């Protein structure tokens with residue numbers, strides 16, 4: 001493992017990279033922000049496209065390694081700071097469920113939510129990566145009902161990622177079921193969330 005654990009997060013306030021910022025706060029990580037102004041389209045200019053050709057945040061650089069895609073970013077950061085206890089290690093029975101919920105977010109949940117947002121006709125369930133919306137959501141809510149966290153009593157980086165249920169519920173893409181609202185409130189009440197949100201508010205004000 002490289003000796004330095006300093007990371008750079010490419011971030012734009014109030015976007016998907018806010019989750020990565022919350023995670024860095026949860027981890028007590030040594031980090032700096034490289035802030036992009038999406039209002040001026042900075043994420044689509046050459047300097048950032050050289051970092052992530054997708055022009056998307058979050059992206060993280062650490063010791064010469066570049067990581068993009070939320071799931072990968074979260075897995076990488078939580079493993080980099082194991083002492084925070086947010087990533088069950090290999091050998092822990094929770095490692096499998098942890099990976100499952102980390103990947104489920106980007107491979108099943110987000111595609112389903114985006115289809116819903118755009119009122120798109122989904123692909124037939126047998127070929128659709130998320131099956132059908134109701135099954136995708138029931139799989140998630142059944143897990144949340146076991147609570148209090150996705151891994152039961154163990155809070156993990158997966159819960160930081162799934163705090164995105166907050167915006168998807170606000171945008172009415174996910175129903176306001178008590179099991180979802182309670183989970184959002186539980187995860188959202190953590191001090192790291194308040195610290196990251198305060199930083200985002202400052203950054204957003206500076207870009208306004």
Ligand SMILES: N[C@@H](CCC(=O)N[C@@H](CS)C(=O)NCC(=O)O)C(=O)O
Pocket residue numbers: 015016017038043044054055056057058068069070071106
């Ligand atoms: N698949 C990417 C999606 C990230 C994403 O959509 N980020 C948005 C911010 S919410 C973005 O950077 N949009 C800027 C753009 O596409 O120009 C991931 O999981 O990291």
